[in-house]
Amino acid sequence: MEKLLQVNNLSVSFDTYGGEVQAVRGVSFDVHKGETLAIVGESGSGKSVTTKALMRLIPQPPGRIKEGEILFEDKDLAKLSEKQMEKIRGKDISMIFQDPMTSLNPTMKIGNQIMEGLIKHQKMGRAQAKKRAIELMELVGLPDAANRVDQYPHQFSGGQRQRVVVAIALACNPKLLIADEPTTALDVTIQAQILELMKDIQKKTDSSIIFITHDLGVVANVADRVAVMYAGKIVEIGTVDEIFYNPKHPYTWGLLGSMPSLDSADEDLYAIPGTPPDLIAPPKGDAFAARNDYAMKIDFEQQPPMFKVSDTHYAATWLLHEHAPDVEPPATIQRRMQGFAQEAELKTKGDRS
Amino acid sequence: MARYITKRLIYMLLTLIIIATFSFFLMKMLPGTPLTMEDKLSEAQKEIILEKYGLNDPVPIQYLKYMGGLAVGDLGISFQFDNREVTDIIMDRIGPSMQLGAQALIIGTIIGMLLGLVAAIYHNGFLDYSSTFVAVIGKSIPSFIFAGLLQYFIALKLGWFPVALWGTWQHTVLPTVALAMFPIAIAARFMRTEMLEVLGSDFIQTARAKGVNKFGVVFKHGVRNALIPLVTVMGPLAVALMTGTLVIEKIFAVPGIGEQFVTSITTNDFPIIMGTTLFFSFFFIFIILVIDLLYGLIDPRIRLAEGEK
Numbered sequence: 056m057e058k059l060l061q062v063n064n065l066s067v068s069f070d071t072y073g074g075e076v077q078a079v080r081g082v083s084f085d086v087h088k089g090e091t092l093a094i095v096g097e098s099g100s101g102k103s104v105t106t107k108a109l110m111r112l113i114p115q116p117p118g119r120i121k122e123g124e125i126l127f128e129d130k131d132l133a134k135l136s137e138k139q140m141e142k143i144r145g146k147d148i149s150m151i152f153q154d155p156m157t158s159l160n161p162t163m164k165i166g167n168q169i170m171e172g173l174i175k176h177q178k179m180g181r182a183q184a185k186k187r188a189i190e191l192m193e194l195v196g197l198p199d200a201a202n203r204v205d206q207y208p209h210q211f212s213g214g215q216r217q218r219v220v221v222a223i224a225l226a227c228n229p230k231l232l233i234a235d236e237p238t239t240a241l242d243v244t245i246q247a248q249i250l251e252l253m254k255d256i257q258k259k260t261d262s263s264i265i266f267i268t269h270d271l272g273v274v275a276n277v278a279d280r281v282a283v284m285y286a287g288k289i290v291e292i293g294t295v296d297e298i299f300y301n302p303k304h305p306y307t308w309g310l311l312g313s314m315p316s317l318d319s320a321d322e323d324l325y326a327i328p329g330t331p332p333d334l335i336a337p338p339k340g341d342a343f344a345a346r347n348d349y350a351m352k353i354d355f356e357q358q359p360p361m362f363k364v365s366d367t368h369y370a371a372t373w374l375l376h377e378h379a380p381d382v383e384p385p386a387t388i389q390r391r392m393q394g395f396a397q398e399a400e401l402k403t404k405g406d407r408s
Numbered sequence: 409m410a411r412y413i414t415k416r417l418i419y420m421l422l423t424l425i426i427i428a429t430f431s432f433f434l435m436k437m438l439p440g441t442p443l444t445m446e447d448k449l450s451e452a453q454k455e456i457i458l459e460k461y462g463l464n465d466p467v468p469i470q471y472l473k474y475m476g477g478l479a480v481g482d483l484g485i486s487f488q489f490d491n492r493e494v495t496d497i498i499m500d501r502i503g504p505s506m507q508l509g510a511q512a513l514i515i516g517t518i519i520g521m522l523l524g525l526v527a528a529i530y531h532n533g534f535l536d537y538s539s540t541f542v543a544v545i546g547k548s549i550p551s552f553i554f555a556g557l558l559q560y561f562i563a564l565k566l567g568w569f570p571v572a573l574w575g576t577w578q579h580t581v582l583p584t585v586a587l588a589m590f591p592i593a594i595a596a597r598f599m600r601t602e603m604l605e606v607l608g609s610d611f612i613q614t615a616r617a618k619g620v621n622k623f624g625v626v627f628k629h630g631v632r633n634a635l636i637p638l639v640t641v642m643g644p645l646a647v648a649l650m651t652g653t654l655v656i657e658k659i660f661a662v663p664g665i666g667e668q669f670v671t672s673i674t675t676n677d678f679p680i681i682m683g684t685t686l687f688f689s690f691f692f693i694f695i696i697l698v699i700d701l702l703y704g705l706i707d708p709r710i711r712l713a714e715g716e717k
Binding site: 110112137138141142143144145146149150152154157158159160161162163168171172175176207209220223224226 | 609610611613614615616617618619620621622628629632633706707708709
């Protein structure tokens with residue numbers, strides 16, 4: 056598949072009074088055309104910072120891209136000027152934000168907010184842009200668009216507002232859509248609708264999506280590939296099946312184990328012990344070592360490289376080293392993995408019948 | 409909308425009646441009569457005059473008489489200036505005060521907003537500190553110091569504008585500048601704080617993610633959302649500025665209403681005290697109504713529910 060985006064060794068830091076916070080520490084990944092890459096990880100793991108850095112939306116100062124390349128269609132976004140970036144934002148890459156209640160301008164009509172990008176990037180006149188805005192509102196499933204285009208955000212419900220945010224992001228048919236926890240602030244039924252909408256639109260427009268979430272249920276639903284982030288690094292990356300059925304990193308085990316499911320009602324929900332490290336002074340070895348039941352001596356001394364599991368599956372854990380002892384994932388995780396496999400099997404059977 | 413405004417006007421009227429009542433009785437509690445300072449009059453002569461103006465009646469009767477006059481728009485006749493109607497005196501004097509106040513308010517708000525905007529955009533930079541410095545100076549140094557400095561340097565040394573008195577527009581420049589320092593400071597401080605908050609909000613990020621440039625982000629998305637608190641503080645300030653300022657009017661020898669008001673209190677000129685108080689109150693309540701309507705104009709969320717349907 057053709058690469059749309061290639062991120063090489065990206066590091067982002069924030070200069071604070073307490074010192075340099077290394078929010079993202081050497082992240083590399085690709086996004087192919089038409090695929091959905093999910094980035095998962097707990098709060099503060101650097102998911103949002105990574106994607107905001109892609110669009111150069113990190114407030115500078117205090118933030119800065121320390122090193123690395125962001126290759127998007129042969130351009131290194133990390134080196135473009137602000138003026139050049141303005142031409143890419145909203146046109147080639149656009150973003151859907153987490154909280155629809157705050158991500159729309161409360162004093163501007165919905166239509167004008169959708170039209171802004173069209174007028175800027177596609178050089179449309181106001182009348183034409185408005186027509187297109189109404190089309191977009193219909194596309195994202197907002198009824199009575201012709202009238203609602205002149206309303207203000209407070210006249211829309213949370214789910215409707217998120218549809219508007221999606222419409223804004225889609226306005227100029229971006230090649231890459233970054234969705235930063237687009238369903239976190241919504242209730243579950245609306246979540247499902249927005250996810251369906253995004254999948255639907257991706258099918259129609261063949262755009263690539265980077266989907267940030269900490270909800271693994273959502274990941275299983277939308278993603279083609281998954282990158283697991285921890286303490287500013289990608290610790291494991293692979294296809295959805297590889298991450299769910301054959302996770303290799305103890306942190307991924309922990310994440311999968313701490314995901315509630317219908318049949319886990321009678322067992323205790325697993326929680327990863329401890330807290331994430333302080334990124335002002337990240338630990339010397341594997342950042343996850345202190346919370347890792349399977350940590351070895353080397354985990355505290357040296358950062359593990361990305362070990363190859365398959366062509367698409369890589370994980371940064373010393374457990375994959377040839378001299379490492381064979382370690383099986385904990386029993387609960389194994390049960391989980393079997394559960395996922397069964398579900399998947401049931402689903403495929405169901406699809407066939 | 410029309411219904412809302414009518415309702416507000418009725419409330420205004422009620423408020424004014426309450427204010428008139430309170431000020432009337434408070435004023436009557438002041439010691440002395442308008443004739444206290446008149447040593448040349450004998451007691452008998454004073455009696456005749458007090459009788460003539462109805463000042464010997466019991467206070468409740470005086471109150472009813474006054475309110476009766478008020479109902480038909482009669483504010484009474486001044487004691488200080490023989491046979492001059494209070495309305496005339498106020499109208500005579502309010503002009504210069506209003507003009508100075510309005511000029512200072514408009515200039516002050518515009519300059520202050522720009523300073524605040526620049527400060528917010530270049531947060532923690534040189535321009536931010538300079539603008540904050542101007543704001544601190546404007547807020548902490550009283551206007552009469554500026555007045556004196558302006559008179560000395562601009563008027564006396566440079567001779568660009570007249571030192572004092574009233575007449576042409578040139579006469580208004582220095583008092584306007586002296587008065588504008590305070591609104592500049594207030595507007596700059598509020599604009600800076602609000603703008604910083606607005607620029608940090610999520611919808612600004614949405615706008616940037618659309619590719620809107622810095623200018624568009626600040627002016628199209630930022631300013632309008634930062635205006636509400638500014639309008640809230642500028643309203644009462646507008647009243648304070650436009651109803652006359654004793655000090656500035658004295659220093660620049662402006663025939664404004666500020667001085668008139670103070671003199672009327674020291675001389676127990678009851679009709680003038682009442683007239684001016686009621687005028688100021690009316691103006692204040694009116695400005696509050698204007699501010700409420702402005703809120704709706706700025707922020708659609710505050711617009712009246714009936715307008716939505």
